[in-house]
Amino acid sequence: MATEESVYSEPQIPADHETILGLLNLTAPDDKTSLFQDAARTKFREVGPRIYLRGIIEFSNICDKNCYYCGIRKDNKKVERFQMSEDEITAISLRAYSQGIGSLVLQAGERCDKKFTEMVERVVRRIKLESNGGIGITLSLGEQEPEVYQRWFEAGAHRYLLRIETSNRQLYERVHPKDHDHTVRLECLENLREIGYQVGSGALIGMPGETTTELAEDALFFKKIDLDMIGMGPYVVHDQTPLAKKAGDYDHERQLNLGLKMIAVCRLLMPDINIAATTALQTLNPNGWELGIRAGANVVMPNITPAKYRDAYTLYQGKSICSESAAPLEYLRKLFINIEEKVVPNQWGDSLHFKKRT
Secondary structure, three states: OOOOOOOOOOOOOOOOHHHHHHHHOOOOHHHHHHHHHHHHHHHHHHHOOEEEEOEEEEEEOOOOOOOOOOOOOOOOOOOOOOEOOHHHHHHHHHHHHHOOOOEEEEEEOOOOOHHHHHHHHHHHHHHHHHOOOOOEEEEEOOOOOHHHHHHHHHHOOOEEEOOOEOOOHHHHHHOOOOOOOHHHHHHHHHHHHHHOOEEEEOEEEOOOOOOHHHHHHHHHHHHHOOOOEEOOEEOOOOOOOHHHHHOOOOOHHHHHHHHHHHHHHHHHHOOOOEEEEOHHHHHHOOOHHHHHHHOOOOEEOOEOOOHHHHOOOOOOOOOOOOOOOOOHHHHHHHHOOOOOOEEOOOOOOOOHHHHHHO
């Protein structure tokens, strides 16, 4: 329970900007604990005590974008580039499925060329075919033309994660080159919704120059566009990026707390969506996934990319590289042994909000 001096009280849903800002600015330990507990209770009530899995396959680090915060940006010449073959991607997917991972995220650097988009379409069809439709597929492959999204959807992908990074246009422009258009990002989210995907987005939390005012705007933006799922994480520095030069006052504990409070706030605002405890939390704290689950998240994304590729897919430095790929289900069950929630094998774990909406 909070102390008498506590400034925390459970927000009404939907909440306004002032309320959300107050929650994100909480500093007293008792207040933060109350916030996380309320978010966890909301999650239990709305989506149940279950942890859904998304096995991430990072199949290429070749990227045409130059985002100022990302370690695999096009102009980083220190990165050893790679592209998995279609056989490799399929084999990894089927092996994960045999180990109890019923849902995957196919992730790569952003490309729009025909060779790439057609390869993705073939891989998605092949995974669906060779798993007899058993594997659920999320794509996280950036901005594409509507017809590309449509082809991938018809091939069998049914969820798409496209992080807005920030809903604030001015901040977006400060962390991206001029050829990156915030409006295009928003249009892509609309296109994905119209096609029929379960739509996910998220913020890069705590970027240099960002305040909790912008983060409160992000949370309310996610509710406004009626997301089905959220995948967001704290900003973690990569020293081979332009933004690293502006991160002089970077503080791991502050970033972790902001990430956890954003999870809790979004759970209270959007009780029945899927929210991921992302790898960035685990990078900032060895118990980051557990803390994220306790703050209201209900999805964990074990990295099942083969070890030989992982060092080359470094979006930020210090990225948590756990040894879960050999037996991910057993690893995660042990990791969450102290949580009163169960890791759910062999399920897609689709968004309850999406089911209600459609």
